Amino acid sequence: MSNPSSNILLESGTNELEIIEFHLEKQLANGETKTCYYGINVAKVREVIRVPDTTDYPNAQPHMIGVFSSRDILTPLVDLAGWLGVPTSSVNSNKYVIVTDFNRMTNGFLIDSISRIHRISWNDVESPSQFLESGEQDCVVAVVRKEGKLIMILDFEKIIADINPELSMEKYDVKVDRSVNLNQTMVSKRNAKTVMVVDDSAFIRSLIQDTLSTAGYNVIACKDGGEAHEKLMDVERIAKEENLAVSELIDAIVSDVEMPRMDGMHLLKRLRDTEAYCNTPIVMFSSLMSDDNRTKALSLGANDTITKPQIGKLVSLMDGLIFS
Structure with a gap:
């Protein structure tokens, strides 16, 4: 899945955007799973791929699985569920990777499944402070209500800065x-x-x-x-x-x-x-x-x-x- 609309956010101030909805499957103590819904702006996504072969990186930061080559760019693969504290299956064969491209950096984020693209108005995107008191350590920048679900839009800049402080x-x-x-x-x-x-x-x-x-x-x-x-x-x-x-x-x-x-x-x-x-x-x-x-x-x-x-x-x- 390549990026179909990298500039939709910036089209002449239309106040619209497209988000990719993706999921993490939280493993509950009773053995069941609970789907957690997240989103990322399409404009930040280069492509969505199956989990690639990775190479271990010496002295890697916590939650960094390894590195892989994405269009000839050495790209870190981040365990997003691990960083978020969401326990998920350790079997990666059926998972996906969202490859992002922003802040002049390329990164990969391991997810459980990809859902669909939603085109929405920013008027329909709510601030997380309407749900809870957000602070500097909060990793949710916005919330979208869609089809009875709450989709959390994550602060990927914050996540990257936490994993690789040298780039922060x-x-x-x-x-x-x-x-x-x-x-x-x-x-x-x-x-x-x-x-x-x-x-x-x-x-x-x-x-x-x-x-x-x-x-x-x-x-x-x-x-x-x-x-x-x-x-x-x-x-x-x-x-x-x-x-x-x-x-x-x-x-x-x-x-x-x-x-x-x-x-x-x-x-x-x-x-x-x-x-x-x-x-x-x-x-x-x-x-x-x-x-x-x-x-x-x-x-x-x-x-x-x-x-x-x-x-x-x-x-x-x-x-x-x-x-x-």
């Missing part, structure tokens, strides 16, 4: 980045500016917020495009009541693309259609930012784009957009 954005520390001006004068200038950060992953959102805050910026954090839009409309209303320009309250926006309720491209499109935010600096910060998707983001009005591993570029980019 957590390695970045703005305080030791010599390319970022951290003298008191510049930090004070940033103290007078406010950036809105929009990302459904609490893990990623915290990293972005910490990076910008450490550099001196004030940060307003939102967990999805819907919350961001609501807050920005409130800011516009307050600005009108106090006879202020919106730019005196919000200086820039950094937004993820795939999010519950309203995706980042649709948020961008709606903001650019308003007089209040037509000129606000907006940067799209996504794991799916290919050259083609960057072109689409710029065509909708984004000032720039960043692929998520490139968090080291964020402060300098904000400085250039806000102080130029």
Whole structure:
């Protein structure tokens, strides 16, 4: 099963996406099994294959089964059920592997079965906080109700960062980045500016917020495009009541693309259609930012784009957009 629609998420801010539903079969104490339903954005999937032959990798991280060749790329195979703490059968012969391609990395995830592709609106994708109190360690970024099932959309960036910390954005520390001006004068200038950060992953959102805050910026954090839009409309209303320009309250926006309720491209499109935010600096910060998707983001009005591993570029980019 190859990727049939790698760009559906980013088609002109339509606020739609396609997800692949897949399953893990949880082994219960009484010998029975329970199907656990999960999902991943089609745009992150290169292909779905039968379990390949793997080679053991020395000193591998926990839950890494081994490595295999995927289109001539050395690819780690991750025991997804093991990482999630879901006990499943140890027999892999009838299982599948989802091969992902995002953040300029290729990874394989072992699953029990593949179901189907659902095309849905982000309006129908719910934030997990509606079900439970999500924190930085939560690996569920969204929930989809489909045919009486709850399909959990997993935070694959968080999973990869946990298994291979060397590839994680957590390695970045703005305080030791010599390319970022951290003298008191510049930090004070940033103290007078406010950036809105929009990302459904609490893990990623915290990293972005910490990076910008450490550099001196004030940060307003939102967990999805819907919350961001609501807050920005409130800011516009307050600005009108106090006879202020919106730019005196919000200086820039950094937004993820795939999010519950309203995706980042649709948020961008709606903001650019308003007089209040037509000129606000907006940067799209996504794991799916290919050259083609960057072109689409710029065509909708984004000032720039960043692929998520490139968090080291964020402060300098904000400085250039806000102080130029």
